[in-house]
Amino acid sequence: MQASRPLFIPVILGTTRQGRMSAHAAQLLVGEIGKRPSVDTELIDIAELPLTTRDAGESTKDADFSAKMNKADALVIVSPEYNHGYSGLLKHVLDSCLKEYIHKAVGIVGVSAGPFGGTRVIQNLLPVMRELGLVTIFWDVNFARVQNVFSADGKLLDETCLPRIDKFLKELLWMAKTLRQGREQIPLD
Numbered sequence: 463m464q465a466s467r468p469l470f471i472p473v474i475l476g477t478t479r480q481g482r483m484s485a486h487a488a489q490l491l492v493g494e495i496g497k498r499p500s501v502d503t504e505l506i507d508i509a510e511l512p513l514t515t516r517d518a519g520e521s522t523k524d525a526d527f528s529a530k531m532n533k534a535d536a537l538v539i540v541s542p543e544y545n546h547g548y549s550g551l552l553k554h555v556l557d558s559c560l561k562e563y564i565h566k567a568v569g570i571v572g573v574s575a576g577p578f579g580g581t582r583v584i585q586n587l588l589p590v591m592r593e594l595g596l597v598t599i600f601w602d603v604n605f606a607r608v609q610n611v612f613s614a615d616g617k618l619l620d621e622t623c624l625p626r627i628d629k630f631l632k633e634l635l636w637m638a639k640t641l642r643q644g645r646e647q648i649p650l651d
Protein backbone atom coordinates (compact mmCIF):
# COMPACT_ATOMS: atom_id res chain seq x y z
CA MET A 463 0.00 0.00 0.00
CA GLN A 464 1.33 3.44 -0.92
CA ALA A 465 0.92 4.98 2.52
CA SER A 466 2.36 8.30 1.38
CA ARG A 467 -0.34 8.94 -1.23
CA PRO A 468 -3.29 10.74 0.31
CA LEU A 469 -6.73 9.26 -0.13
CA PHE A 470 -8.85 11.15 -2.66
CA ILE A 471 -12.51 11.40 -1.68
CA PRO A 472 -14.49 13.83 -3.85
CA VAL A 473 -18.00 14.94 -2.94
CA ILE A 474 -20.57 14.79 -5.74
CA LEU A 475 -23.33 17.37 -5.49
CA GLY A 476 -26.23 15.51 -7.03
CA THR A 477 -28.65 18.18 -8.17
CA THR A 478 -28.74 21.10 -10.57
CA ARG A 479 -31.77 22.81 -8.98
CA GLN A 480 -31.56 26.60 -8.60
CA GLY A 481 -31.37 27.41 -4.88
CA ARG A 482 -30.44 23.83 -3.95
CA MET A 483 -29.91 23.39 -0.21
CA SER A 484 -27.91 20.24 -0.95
CA ALA A 485 -25.06 22.54 -1.99
CA HIS A 486 -24.65 23.60 1.65
CA ALA A 487 -24.58 19.98 2.82
CA ALA A 488 -22.00 19.16 0.15
CA GLN A 489 -19.80 22.10 1.19
CA LEU A 490 -20.01 21.00 4.82
CA LEU A 491 -18.87 17.50 3.85
CA VAL A 492 -15.98 18.90 1.79
CA GLY A 493 -14.92 20.93 4.83
CA GLU A 494 -15.16 18.01 7.23
CA ILE A 495 -13.27 15.65 4.89
CA GLY A 496 -10.63 18.33 4.39
CA LYS A 497 -9.91 18.33 8.15
CA ARG A 498 -8.79 14.70 8.00
CA PRO A 499 -5.06 14.14 7.66
CA SER A 500 -3.87 12.56 4.41
CA VAL A 501 -7.20 12.98 2.65
CA ASP A 502 -7.76 15.18 -0.39
CA THR A 503 -11.22 16.18 -1.49
CA GLU A 504 -13.06 18.49 -3.83
CA LEU A 505 -16.60 19.33 -4.75
CA ILE A 506 -17.86 17.92 -8.03
CA ASP A 507 -20.97 19.86 -8.99
CA ILE A 508 -22.95 17.92 -11.59
CA ALA A 509 -24.31 21.24 -12.88
CA GLU A 510 -20.80 22.10 -14.05
CA LEU A 511 -20.19 18.92 -16.04
CA PRO A 512 -20.40 19.27 -19.82
CA LEU A 513 -22.38 16.07 -20.38
CA THR A 514 -24.73 15.88 -23.31
CA THR A 515 -28.34 14.97 -22.67
CA ARG A 516 -28.61 13.70 -26.26
CA ASP A 517 -27.05 10.38 -25.36
CA ALA A 518 -26.63 8.19 -22.28
CA GLY A 519 -24.11 5.90 -20.65
CA GLU A 520 -20.40 5.67 -21.22
CA SER A 521 -20.56 7.38 -24.62
CA THR A 522 -21.27 10.62 -22.73
CA LYS A 523 -18.10 10.29 -20.64
CA ASP A 524 -16.35 13.55 -19.72
CA ALA A 525 -12.57 13.07 -19.57
CA ASP A 526 -12.11 15.21 -16.46
CA PHE A 527 -14.92 13.53 -14.50
CA SER A 528 -13.66 10.12 -15.57
CA ALA A 529 -10.14 10.99 -14.42
CA LYS A 530 -11.45 12.09 -11.03
CA MET A 531 -13.45 8.89 -10.64
CA ASN A 532 -10.34 6.90 -11.57
CA LYS A 533 -8.26 8.75 -9.01
CA ALA A 534 -10.90 8.52 -6.27
CA ASP A 535 -10.53 6.02 -3.45
CA ALA A 536 -14.07 6.69 -2.26
CA LEU A 537 -16.99 8.93 -3.11
CA VAL A 538 -19.47 10.91 -1.10
CA ILE A 539 -22.72 11.43 -2.98
CA VAL A 540 -24.95 14.22 -1.68
CA SER A 541 -28.44 13.65 -3.02
CA PRO A 542 -31.65 15.54 -2.39
CA GLU A 543 -34.86 13.56 -2.21
CA TYR A 544 -37.09 14.38 -5.18
CA ASN A 545 -40.40 12.49 -5.06
CA HIS A 546 -38.64 9.84 -2.98
CA GLY A 547 -36.01 9.38 -5.70
CA TYR A 548 -32.78 10.91 -6.95
CA SER A 549 -32.28 13.54 -9.61
CA GLY A 550 -32.30 12.06 -13.10
CA LEU A 551 -29.26 14.16 -13.90
CA LEU A 552 -27.31 12.60 -11.03
CA LYS A 553 -28.02 9.17 -12.50
CA HIS A 554 -27.10 10.43 -15.97
CA VAL A 555 -23.72 11.62 -14.67
CA LEU A 556 -23.04 8.44 -12.69
CA ASP A 557 -23.91 6.31 -15.73
CA SER A 558 -21.13 7.98 -17.74
CA CYS A 559 -18.50 5.88 -15.95
CA LEU A 560 -18.27 2.24 -14.90
CA LYS A 561 -14.83 0.66 -14.54
CA GLU A 562 -13.70 3.83 -12.75
CA TYR A 563 -15.88 2.93 -9.73
CA ILE A 564 -15.03 -0.72 -9.22
CA HIS A 565 -14.13 -1.74 -5.65
CA LYS A 566 -14.31 1.81 -4.31
CA ALA A 567 -16.23 2.90 -1.24
CA VAL A 568 -19.23 5.20 -1.35
CA GLY A 569 -21.12 7.01 1.37
CA ILE A 570 -24.46 8.67 0.72
CA VAL A 571 -25.79 11.88 2.21
CA GLY A 572 -29.55 12.38 1.92
CA VAL A 573 -31.10 15.85 1.97
CA SER A 574 -34.80 16.58 2.32
CA ALA A 575 -37.24 19.28 3.23
CA GLY A 576 -39.32 16.66 5.01
CA PRO A 577 -38.64 14.82 8.27
CA PHE A 578 -36.98 11.67 6.91
CA GLY A 579 -33.64 13.12 5.84
CA GLY A 580 -33.56 11.56 2.41
CA THR A 581 -33.81 7.99 3.72
CA ARG A 582 -35.98 7.02 0.75
CA VAL A 583 -33.60 8.42 -1.84
CA ILE A 584 -30.72 6.66 -0.12
CA GLN A 585 -32.56 3.33 -0.29
CA ASN A 586 -33.23 3.96 -3.98
CA LEU A 587 -29.58 4.73 -4.66
CA LEU A 588 -28.25 1.55 -3.02
CA PRO A 589 -29.01 -0.86 -5.91
CA VAL A 590 -27.55 1.67 -8.37
CA MET A 591 -24.32 1.84 -6.35
CA ARG A 592 -24.06 -1.94 -6.37
CA GLU A 593 -24.52 -2.15 -10.12
CA LEU A 594 -21.80 0.47 -10.64
CA GLY A 595 -19.36 -1.65 -8.63
CA LEU A 596 -19.21 0.75 -5.72
CA VAL A 597 -19.15 -0.60 -2.16
CA THR A 598 -21.64 1.10 0.13
CA ILE A 599 -20.84 1.80 3.75
CA PHE A 600 -23.40 1.13 6.46
CA TRP A 601 -23.62 4.67 7.80
CA ASP A 602 -25.44 7.49 6.02
CA VAL A 603 -25.84 11.16 6.82
CA ASN A 604 -29.39 12.50 6.81
CA PHE A 605 -30.26 16.18 6.62
CA ALA A 606 -33.94 16.30 7.54
CA ARG A 607 -35.80 19.62 7.34
CA VAL A 608 -32.64 20.97 5.75
CA GLN A 609 -34.11 24.48 5.69
CA ASN A 610 -33.64 24.45 9.49
CA VAL A 611 -30.10 23.08 9.36
CA PHE A 612 -28.62 25.70 7.03
CA SER A 613 -29.48 29.31 6.39
CA ALA A 614 -30.24 30.23 2.79
CA ASP A 615 -26.66 31.45 2.41
CA GLY A 616 -25.22 28.22 3.78
CA LYS A 617 -24.50 28.98 7.43
CA LEU A 618 -24.74 25.88 9.61
CA LEU A 619 -27.56 26.59 12.10
CA ASP A 620 -27.73 23.20 13.79
CA GLU A 621 -24.51 21.41 14.69
CA THR A 622 -26.15 18.19 15.84
CA CYS A 623 -25.25 16.67 12.45
CA LEU A 624 -21.51 16.87 13.18
CA PRO A 625 -21.10 13.72 15.35
CA ARG A 626 -22.95 11.71 12.72
CA ILE A 627 -20.72 13.10 9.97
CA ASP A 628 -17.68 12.15 12.05
CA LYS A 629 -18.92 8.56 12.42
CA PHE A 630 -19.79 8.39 8.71
CA LEU A 631 -16.35 9.64 7.67
CA LYS A 632 -14.49 7.30 10.02
CA GLU A 633 -16.24 4.36 8.42
CA LEU A 634 -15.78 5.73 4.90
CA LEU A 635 -12.05 6.25 5.42
CA TRP A 636 -11.63 2.75 6.83
CA MET A 637 -13.39 1.30 3.81
CA ALA A 638 -11.44 3.53 1.43
CA LYS A 639 -8.10 2.38 2.90
CA THR A 640 -9.13 -1.25 3.03
CA LEU A 641 -10.40 -1.30 -0.54
CA ARG A 642 -7.35 0.56 -1.83
CA GLN A 643 -5.15 -2.09 -0.25
CA GLY A 644 -7.30 -4.77 -1.85
CA ARG A 645 -7.21 -3.15 -5.30
CA GLU A 646 -3.45 -2.72 -5.14
CA GLN A 647 -2.43 -5.99 -3.53
CA ILE A 648 -5.03 -8.69 -4.01
CA PRO A 649 -5.54 -10.13 -7.49
CA LEU A 650 -9.13 -10.86 -8.48
CA ASP A 651 -8.51 -14.47 -9.47
Ligand SMILES: Cc1cc2nc3c(=O)[nH]c(=O)nc-3n(C[C@H](O)[C@H](O)[C@H](O)COP(=O)(O)O)c2cc1C
Pocket residue numbers: 477479481482483484485542543544545546547573574575576577578608609
Ligand atom coordinates in the same frame (compact mmCIF):
# COMPACT_ATOMS: atom_id res chain seq x y z
C1 LIG B 1 -39.15 17.81 -7.66
C2 LIG B 1 -39.02 17.84 -6.18
C3 LIG B 1 -39.49 16.77 -5.44
C4 LIG B 1 -39.36 16.76 -4.04
N1 LIG B 1 -39.74 15.65 -3.34
C5 LIG B 1 -39.49 15.58 -2.01
C6 LIG B 1 -39.75 14.39 -1.28
O1 LIG B 1 -40.16 13.39 -1.82
N2 LIG B 1 -39.52 14.38 0.05
C7 LIG B 1 -39.01 15.49 0.70
O2 LIG B 1 -38.79 15.42 1.91
N3 LIG B 1 -38.74 16.63 0.03
C8 LIG B 1 -38.94 16.68 -1.31
N4 LIG B 1 -38.60 17.81 -2.02
C9 LIG B 1 -37.98 18.93 -1.32
C10 LIG B 1 -36.44 18.77 -1.31
O3 LIG B 1 -36.10 17.69 -0.50
C11 LIG B 1 -35.88 20.08 -0.80
O4 LIG B 1 -35.84 20.97 -1.89
C12 LIG B 1 -34.53 19.99 -0.13
O5 LIG B 1 -34.07 21.30 0.09
C13 LIG B 1 -33.44 19.23 -0.88
O6 LIG B 1 -33.39 19.55 -2.25
P1 LIG B 1 -32.48 20.75 -2.85
O7 LIG B 1 -31.06 20.38 -2.70
O8 LIG B 1 -32.91 20.83 -4.28
O9 LIG B 1 -32.84 21.99 -2.09
C14 LIG B 1 -38.75 17.86 -3.40
C15 LIG B 1 -38.28 18.94 -4.17
C16 LIG B 1 -38.39 18.93 -5.53
C17 LIG B 1 -37.83 20.07 -6.33
